[in-house]
Amino acid sequence: MDEVKLRPESLVVAAGRPREPGRPLNAPIVLTAPYRHSPEENYYSRNEVTDTVAAFETLLGELEGGRALAFSSGMGAIAAVVEGRPAGGVSVVPADGYSGMVSIFRAQEALGRMTVRRVDIGDTAAVIAALSGASLLWLETVTNPLMTVPDLPALIAAAHKVGAFVGVDATFSTPLAVRPLELGADVVMHSVTKYLSGHSDVLMGALVVRSPELAASLHQRRTLTGAIPGALETYLATRGMRTLALRMERAQATAAELAARLDAHPAVARVRFPGLAADPGHAIAARDFAGFGAMISFEIEGSADDAERVCESVRLISHGTSLGGVESLIERRARHEVDASFGTPANLLRLSVGIEHVEDLWADLAQALDT
Ligand SMILES: Cc1ncc(COP(=O)(O)O)c(C=O)c1O
Numbered sequence: 001m002d003e004v005k006l007r008p009e010s011l012v013v014a015a016g017r018p019r020e021p022g023r024p025l026n027a028p029i030v031l032t033a034p035y036r037h038s039p040e041e042n043y044y045s046r047n048e049v050t051d052t053v054a055a056f057e058t059l060l061g062e063l064e065g066g067r068a069l070a071f072s073s074g075m076g077a078i079a080a081v082v083e084g085r086p087a088g089g090v091s092v093v094p095a096d097g098y099s100g101m102v103s104i105f106r107a108q109e110a111l112g113r114m115t116v117r118r119v120d121i122g123d124t125a126a127v128i129a130a131l132s133g134a135s136l137l138w139l140e141t142v143t144n145p146l147m148t149v150p151d152l153p154a155l156i157a158a159a160h161k162v163g164a165f166v167g168v169d170a171t172f173s174t175p176l177a178v179r180p181l182e183l184g185a186d187v188v189m190h191s192v193t194k195y196l197s198g199h200s201d202v203l204m205g206a207l208v209v210r211s212p213e214l215a216a217s218l219h220q221r222r223t224l225t226g227a228i229p230g231a232l233e234t235y236l237a238t239r240g241m242r243t244l245a246l247r248m249e250r251a252q253a254t255a256a257e258l259a260a261r262l263d264a265h266p267a268v269a270r271v272r273f274p275g276l277a278a279d280p281g282h283a284i285a286a287r288d289f290a291g292f293g294a295m296i297s298f299e300i301e302g303s304a305d306d307a308e309r310v311c312e313s314v315r316l317i318s319h320g321t322s323l324g325g326v327e328s329l330i331e332r333r334a335r336h337e338v339d340a341s342f343g344t345p346a347n348l349l350r351l352s353v354g355i356e357h358v359e360d361l362w363a364d365l366a367q368a369l370d371t
Contacts, residue, residue: 008063008176009245016059016238018051027055029235047223052231056238057206060196063175064188064208067215069222070234074171074191075100076227077205081167081187082136084221087113089135092164094121096146099338101138101169118341121155122148122280128158137166141173141180141289142281145297145333145350146343147272149281152288156184171195171324176248177291181210187218194324195294198240198247202233247326247355251294254361255353259296261362267369269347272297294353295323297333300369304346307332311349313368316360323352328361 006014018027030050035043049057053070061068071077082091082104093105095118105116119130121139127150131137137159139150152168159166168180171191180188190196192204209215222228229237252275259273274285275292285292300307310330311319317328321336329352334344353361 011063012059012176012241012244015062016055016057018055027051027235027238029231031231046226046228049228050231052234052238053229056234056241059238059241060175060190060206061208064179064181066181066188066208066210067212068206068208069215069218070192070229070237071205071207071222072227072229072233073203074169074189074193074205075104076222076225077189077191077207078167078169079104080207080218080221080225080227081189082108082138084217085114085136085165090115090117090133091136091138092117092119092127092130092134092159093138094140094143094148094150095119095341096143096148096343097121097138097140098144098169098171099336099342101140102342103338105138120148121150124151124154127155131159131162131164134159134162134164137164138169139166139180139185140169140171141178142274142285142293142295144172144295145348147274147279147281147295147297149274149285151284152178152180152183152185156180160184172293172295173289173291174244174248174293176245177289177293181208183288186211186214191324192237193322195248196241196244196324197233197237198244198325199236200322200325200327200329202236202240204229204233204237248291248294250355251353252291254355254358255294255296256292257358258351258353258361258365259298262296262298262365265366265369267301268298269301270299296351296353297348298351299345299348302347304332304334307347307349309371310368313371314364315367316356316364317351317368323350325352326355328352328354328356 057068109116167187168185190206263271273296274281333350
């Protein structure tokens with residue numbers, strides 16, 4: 001789509017489609033492992049991707065402003081970056097980040113391949129101090145589930161000053177709100193499972209980079225580990241992304257309203273949502289993001305059991321893990337945390353706001369909180 005500079009809302013619809021006359025409007029689902037040999041064509045779809053995967057990669061690459069690589073899950077994408085780093089370095093990672101990400105780093109540390117420093121990425125000075133001697137900084141645009149918002153430009157610059165490589169998990173924000181490559185990050189990562197695919201029917205991940213050398217080495221890692229997504233998943237992800245802008249617009253507006261109402265509810269002790277003016281991440285999110293997202297974490301007045309009761313009482317909202325789908329999901333997040341070092345309050349509920357009507361969602365939440 002290089003003839004005109006399209007806005008992201010148009011790119012999600014237009015990019016990654018066959019362009020030639022006579023071709024289908026949508027890249028087809030290509031179900032094959034081998035190709036017939038020819039000097040320049042694909043020969044095996046673990047190495048050289050099918051048209052289905054290529055369409056997804058073109059779409060996401062154009063959105064993020066880099067070269068995208070599709071992976072079979074978000075975890076596979078994170079692992080490709082972390083496990084591909086030279087041995088012996090120091091990695092700085094969010095203390096309260098996604099637990100699977102922390103587990104990947106911990107596994108590398110247990111193998112003696114790196115030293116891991118976990119730090120509050122909302123505390124810019126603490127991260128800069130921890131970067132001394134570091135070779136990798138991993139960030140989340142908004143941490144899962146404590147909703148911490150890092151100062152991406154300051155931290156990326158500080159990491160590059162000490163020669164550290166920077167990866168940013170932008171799953172919670174989507175490329176519509178922030179594009180970390182434009183802020184200087186070396187790699188941006190998505191759990192495509194979430195907002196990009198958007199219908200909770202796909203497990204997929206992606207990386208996007210600017211450097212052709214880095215793209216080549218991550219491509220090689222994906223080939224060696226076989227972490228390539230299937231054709232059906234990739235087709236569904238591309239199809240889901242066509243409505244990303246519409247879904248986000250609705251879900252974000254609803255999340256802002258629900259966060260304000262939760263904040264005023266007597267059964268709620270604290271709401272974590274960067275769209276609230278009093279939230280610690282508000283100023284940075286307002287400066288750097290084109291939207292506050294549709295994830296809300298909130299602590300109820302009461303115990304872990306009381307929080308579980310809220311999850312069991314919702315009817316429209318589903319009690320389940322994951323996020324970013326059209327349907328709203330809620331869970332008590334501490335049930336998943338590996339240990340207390342994540343600092344997730346036992347009574348914290350994480351709500352992924354979907355695209356249902358705001359009043360139906362509020363009625364459901366209010367009746368569950370009343371029980
Ligand atoms: C912020 C974040 N990053 C990465 C992942 C891992 O992605 P996947 O489940 O697609 O492997 C998740 C999954 O919940 C996530 O929430």
